[in-house]
Amino acid sequence: MTDPASDRATAVEIAAAVRDGTVTARVVLEAALARIAARNPSLNAFTALTAARARENAVRIDRARAAGAKLGPLAGVPFGVKAMVDVAGLTTTAGSALLAHGPAATHDATVVRKLEEAGAICVGALNMDEFGLGGTTENALYGSTRNPHDLSRTAGGSSGGCAAALAGGLVPIAVGSDALGSIRLPASLCGVYGLRPTPGTISREGLVGGGGISTLGPMARSAGDIGVCYEVMREPAVAKLQGSAQRLAVAGGYFRERLDPDAAQAVERAARALAIEQVIEFPEARLARAATMLVNTSETPVGKLDALRTRLSDFDPATRDRLLAHALMPVQWYLHAQRFRRWHIAQVLRMFERVDVLLLPATPCTAPLLGAATITVDGVAQPTGPTLGWFTQPLAGTDCPALTVPIIASAGRLPMGVQLFAPPGGEGWLVEIAARLEAAGVAAAPVVQPASLNDGR
Amino acid sequence: MTDFDQYAYVDAASAALALPIPLERREAVAANLARLHALAVDVLAWQPPTEDAADQPPR
Numbered sequence: 133m134t135d136p137a138s139d140r141a142t143a144v145e146i147a148a149a150v151r152d153g154t155v156t157a158r159v160v161l162e163a164a165l166a167r168i169a170a171r172n173p174s175l176n177a178f179t180a181l182t183a184a185r186a187r188e189n190a191v192r193i194d195r196a197r198a199a200g201a202k203l204g205p206l207a208g209v210p211f212g213v214k215a216m217v218d219v220a221g222l223t224t225t226a227g228s229a230l231l232a233h234g235p236a237a238t239h240d241a242t243v244v245r246k247l248e249e250a251g252a253i254c255v256g257a258l259n260m261d262e263f264g265l266g267g268t269t270e271n272a273l274y275g276s277t278r279n280p281h282d283l284s285r286t287a288g289g290s291s292g293g294c295a296a297a298l299a300g301g302l303v304p305i306a307v308g309s310d311a312l313g314s315i316r317l318p319a320s321l322c323g324v325y326g327l328r329p330t331p332g333t334i335s336r337e338g339l340v341g342g343g344g345i346s347t348l349g350p351m352a353r354s355a356g357d358i359g360v361c362y363e364v365m366r367e368p369a370v371a372k373l374q375g376s377a378q379r380l381a382v383a384g385g386y387f388r389e390r391l392d393p394d395a396a397q398a399v400e401r402a403a404r405a406l407a408i409e410q411v412i413e414f415p416e417a418r419l420a421r422a423a424t425m426l427v428n429t430s431e432t433p434v435g436k437l438d439a440l441r442t443r444l445s446d447f448d449p450a451t452r453d454r455l456l457a458h459a460l461m462p463v464q465w466y467l468h469a470q471r472f473r474r475w476h477i478a479q480v481l482r483m484f485e486r487v488d489v490l491l492l493p494a495t496p497c498t499a500p501l502l503g504a505a506t507i508t509v510d511g512v513a514q515p516t517g518p519t520l521g522w523f524t525q526p527l528a529g530t531d532c533p534a535l536t537v538p539i540i541a542s543a544g545r546l547p548m549g550v551q552l553f554a555p556p557g558g559e560g561w562l563v564e565i566a567a568r569l570e571a572a573g574v575a576a577a578p579v580v581q582p583a584s585l586n587d588g589r
Numbered sequence: 590m591t592d593f594d595q596y597a598y599v600d601a602a603s604a605a606l607a608l609p610i611p612l613e614r615r616e617a618v619a620a621n622l623a624r625l626h627a628l629a630v631d632v633l634a635w636q637p638p639t640e641d642a643a644d645q646p647p648r
Contacts, residue, residue: 418631419631419632422628422629422632423632425625425628426628426629426632437608440608441607441608444611444614452614453617453620453621456614456621457599457619457622457625458621458625459606459608460603460606460608460618461625462629465629465632468629468632468633469629469632472635518624
């Protein structure tokens with residue numbers, strides 16, 4: 133049995149141990165804070181901690197158990213939150229110098245409140261690209277987050293702090309956000325699970341700086357933890373698909389082109405484990421990617437025009453010129469993109485009349501080196517940021533959930549995920565298929581501890 | 590759409606929006622707009638194959 137205070141314990145294991153008294157919430161929390169103190173200087177995943185508040189919550193949980201109270205499904209589980217989600221007592225920076233010196237949030241975002249009501253304990257805020265505008269978590273103010281599997285490489289982004297904190301064993305669960313792939317992409321590069329839920333199923337109240345298609349979602353190191361977190365985080369009235377996913381297929385065309393052997397092999401291994409034979413076309417993937425990018429980029433400058441006029445030098449150099457360009461985009465580009473998107477959503481729902489869950493690559497390659505302006509995919513040099521999102525962006529405008537599942541890499545290879553994609557309300561199907569991949573020994577999210585992170589736990 | 594002059598567009602749009610683009614940023618902003626234009630060309634050219642939800646008012 134896994135020591136519930138160790139870095140390898142899942143949220144489900146920790147909560148079960150806290151509920152049955154095998155371990156106290158305080159012991160689990162102190163172990164997590166010790167790991168953060170030891171490993172975060174190498175990873176740069178957390179940008180702020182809420183240790184005092186976390187200790188108060190741990191003591192409250194332990195007292196409640198001692199008094200015979202029924203504890204929640206995430207009792208005593210430490211978690212981190214992407215720095216664009218309100219945590220009472222912390223300034224919500226969204227990774228930007230523009231917000232870094234603002235007042236602290238006076239209340240928790242709804243999703244933080246829901247997790248803590250279920251017994252989880254927030255321990256701090258996690259690094260990100262400024263305002264979520266990037267795929268590598270290279271932040272001018274807070275520094276770059278490093279991939280635990282290779283500290284010279286990116287953790288992906290923009291929820292890179294979340295993915296690194298999970299893969300580095302700092303915490304077992306985290307809250308990320310995903311517009312064009314910001315949960316699914318870093319999950320793939322760090323070898324963890326990341327769910328972009330059906331838009332609207334998780335409250336965005338308390339999310340600062342996200343565009344209209346940005347969605348909050350759980351990231352974790354097991355399929356079971358994703359399932360429990362989503363059930364806790366989602367709104368109660370959300371419709372869920374019933375039954376099991378029976379008809380599985382792998383995406384062809386666009387999703388079989390322009391990917392490295394690591395990505396192709398990950399899809400093949402997952403397809404073989406699930407005995408998938410059917411190949412179907414995801415409708416108009418290239419246009420879907422273009423339209424979704426236009427929609428998102430049009431929305432990102434909203435609320436920032438005054439700052440672009442008066443505080444331009446405070447923006448991260450990595451996002452400043454892009455935000456200026458986004459602010460100038462013709463409205464007809466946006467309106468035509470939305471027009472395509474409405475048609476496309478209908479086509480995707482028609483596709484789901486023939487299949488329950490679709491298997492696709494998550495990223496075209498493994499984690500690039502930090503600072504790399506270009507990456508080589510299938511022998512061709514491409515710009516790093518947009519290229520990493522080739523396979524997450526076409527899905528982002530569809531109103532459907534997608535889950536990155538980490539496929540066990542060959543010895544010496546970096547992590548690589550695949551995406552599972554379902555109709556709206558199909559989060560349970562995604563978790564079910566991911567659990568099948570775990571049970572088959574194909575998917576896993578091991579904690580990695582490079583020599584420089586070794587703290588004996 | 591192939592003769593998009595991103596520099597002229599940046600100058601005109603920034604004036605219309607009262608969003609001055611510093612001279613040292615103009616090149617990079619224009620390059621970003623050119624990349625977005627490359628995405629927009631195909632989206633603008635697209636027509637729905639049938640009459641359907643695409644022509645509903647935007648959400």
